[in-house]
Amino acid sequence: MNYRSIEDLNRTITTNLSKVPLEIDLIVGVPRSGLLAANLLALHLNLPFTDVEGYISGRILQSGERMKSYIKPFSEYKNILIVEDSIWSGSSIINVKSKLNGLYPEKKVLYTAIYAVTEATNNIDFYFEICPGPRIFEWNMMHHDLLEKCCFDIDGVLCIDPTEDENDDGPKYEHFLENVEPFFRPSKTIGYLVTNRLEKYRALTEDWLLRHNVKYNHLIMLDLPDKAARLKANNHGGFKASVYIKNDCYLFIESSIWQSKQIADISGKPVYCTDERKMVFPNSIGKSKFLLRKVVKKLIGK
Structure with missing residues (x-):
C-alpha cells in the first residue's frame, strides 16, 4: 500500500x-x-x-x-x-x-x-x-472506493473512545453507545468493521451505525461474555489482526498506535493509525509471515 x-x-x-x-x-x-x-x-x-x-x-x-x-x-x-x-x-x-x-x-x-x-x-x-x-x-482516504477492501475499527475512528467512567459495561456504556457523536465520517461502503466491542452490544452498535449513515458489509465483534473476560483475554490487536488476515483486505484503519503496531506485525500488512495520522508497517517477521501465507495460499489454489 x-x-x-x-x-x-x-x-x-x-x-x-x-x-x-x-x-x-x-x-x-x-x-x-x-x-x-x-x-x-x-x-x-x-x-x-x-x-x-x-x-x-x-x-x-x-x-x-x-x-x-x-x-x-x-x-x-x-x-x-x-x-x-x-x-x-x-x-x-x-x-x-x-x-x-x-x-x-x-x-x-x-x-x-x-x-x-x-x-x-x-x-x-x-x-x-x-x-x-x-x-x-490522507486527504481523500475516508471517501475512496478502496474502503470496501478495508477493515475499520469503530471506537477512536468512527466515534471517540469512551472514557473510563463511561466504559462500565453497564448503563453508562450503553448510554455512550447510543449517544456518542460521529468522528471520521466515511462516505463509501466499508468492507469490515472490526471492533473489540462485545457481541452483546451488536444491536446498539448497528442502530448507531444506521442512524449515522455508516455503510458497511460486515460487522465483526468480540464474542466474549463481559468486559472482565475481554480484559483477561488481552488480545485486542490479535483479534483484529486475525480478521485482517482472514479477509483479502488492503488496509486496516485503527486509532491506537500500539494496536496498530500489533495488528501490522501479526498480519504482515499495513495499518493506518488515525491518532498519529501515519501508516504503520509490519516488522521483518510480520512481513515474512505474510509472504509465507501468500505462497501457501497460491500452492493450495485459494
Missing part, C-alpha cells in the same frame, strides 16, 4: 518546483482533490490560482491583500498550468481537456499531476512523482 499524507504532498511539491516552467503565470486546480494540490503549488510559486470552472468563466480566485499587486486582467494570463493531485486512468484530465479544448486559443495550457502511475503519464505534460497502486491519500 502506497500512502501519502498532506505533509508528503507538500514535500513532493516543494522538492519538485523546478519542474514547473518559469513562464507559468496562472495555476488552475481540478476539483476536488486537485484544488488542494494546486493551491499549495500556487502559494509556493506566488502565483494566482483558480479552479477549472473559474478558468472557463475567466475568473481568478481572490488572493488577499498581499497578492493584489500581482493580479492581472484574465486576458493577460498566457501560460496556464492545470493541476490534479493524482492521475490513475487519466479520465479526469481527459474530461478537463475536452472542456478547455479551443476555449482560449491564445493561451498555452499544460497539464500536470503531483502523483502519477507510469501508464497514465502520456495524458499529462509532466508529473511530480510516480506513485504506483494500490495507493491511498
Whole structure:
C-alpha cells in the first residue's frame, strides 16, 4: 500500500518546483482533490490560482491583500498550468481537456499531476512523482472506493473512545453507545468493521451505525461474555489482526498506535493509525509471515 499524507504532498511539491516552467503565470486546480494540490503549488510559486470552472468563466480566485499587486486582467494570463493531485486512468484530465479544448486559443495550457502511475503519464505534460497502486491519500482516504477492501475499527475512528467512567459495561456504556457523536465520517461502503466491542452490544452498535449513515458489509465483534473476560483475554490487536488476515483486505484503519503496531506485525500488512495520522508497517517477521501465507495460499489454489 502506497500512502501519502498532506505533509508528503507538500514535500513532493516543494522538492519538485523546478519542474514547473518559469513562464507559468496562472495555476488552475481540478476539483476536488486537485484544488488542494494546486493551491499549495500556487502559494509556493506566488502565483494566482483558480479552479477549472473559474478558468472557463475567466475568473481568478481572490488572493488577499498581499497578492493584489500581482493580479492581472484574465486576458493577460498566457501560460496556464492545470493541476490534479493524482492521475490513475487519466479520465479526469481527459474530461478537463475536452472542456478547455479551443476555449482560449491564445493561451498555452499544460497539464500536470503531483502523483502519477507510469501508464497514465502520456495524458499529462509532466508529473511530480510516480506513485504506483494500490495507493491511498490522507486527504481523500475516508471517501475512496478502496474502503470496501478495508477493515475499520469503530471506537477512536468512527466515534471517540469512551472514557473510563463511561466504559462500565453497564448503563453508562450503553448510554455512550447510543449517544456518542460521529468522528471520521466515511462516505463509501466499508468492507469490515472490526471492533473489540462485545457481541452483546451488536444491536446498539448497528442502530448507531444506521442512524449515522455508516455503510458497511460486515460487522465483526468480540464474542466474549463481559468486559472482565475481554480484559483477561488481552488480545485486542490479535483479534483484529486475525480478521485482517482472514479477509483479502488492503488496509486496516485503527486509532491506537500500539494496536496498530500489533495488528501490522501479526498480519504482515499495513495499518493506518488515525491518532498519529501515519501508516504503520509490519516488522521483518510480520512481513515474512505474510509472504509465507501468500505462497501457501497460491500452492493450495485459494
